[in-house]
Amino acid sequence: QSVLTQPPSASGTPGQRVTISCSGSSSNIGTNYVYWYQQLPGTAPKLLIYRNNQRPSGVPDRFSGSKSGTSASLAISGLRSEDEADYYCATWDDSLSAAGVFGTGTKVTVL
């Protein structure tokens, strides 16, 4: 059972803006950087956002990340059909059972 909660699904039409939330606690998001991954069907996850709001080279600026307190968000603006995928947040949890933790995942559908 993941300690990071995401909505199971989100959707939008091409060109729209979609936002995905990731809710955690003081021992994980509240203390550490948040990372976002995109997983296209049948493929390995791909790094989308690092250190809360930084984009790796090659990731379109349509993708943006933010963090406030114990929550984080990923926004996709100008939604495109190729954005249809699963999205996961991730961070380190500093609790007694310290480990890397992932969010529950959000399936984005382009209508």
Place this chain on the structure above:
Amino acid sequence: QVQLQESGPGLVKPSQTLSLTCTVSGGSISSGGYYWTWIRQHPGKGLEWIGYIYYSGSTYYNPSLKSRVTISVDTSKNQFSLRLSSVTAADTAVYYCARDRTGGSCYFDYWGQGTLVTVSS
């Protein structure tokens, strides 16, 4: 360009030990600075962090799996490996190896393609 490739049996019997190897190309594990990680994804489910190893051999495991997990490194072959003992059907998953840029962070910039391991008699 760094590439990672998982290899190992796709079928393991219950109570046996799952063994996978990740071969790294395009970069040297022994150069240091990165934490070589195993992650798994149960069918149709989310991602689970298993543990990592540094080139020096130091490791850190997910407490929920710690009693059954061993991660080792062979710098001469530029490989690192996962062993998971006493497997059950609940260990059926796609296993990924990945490179963590900072350790203790989940900053995975390179991933293997993943390999499905099924636990069944």
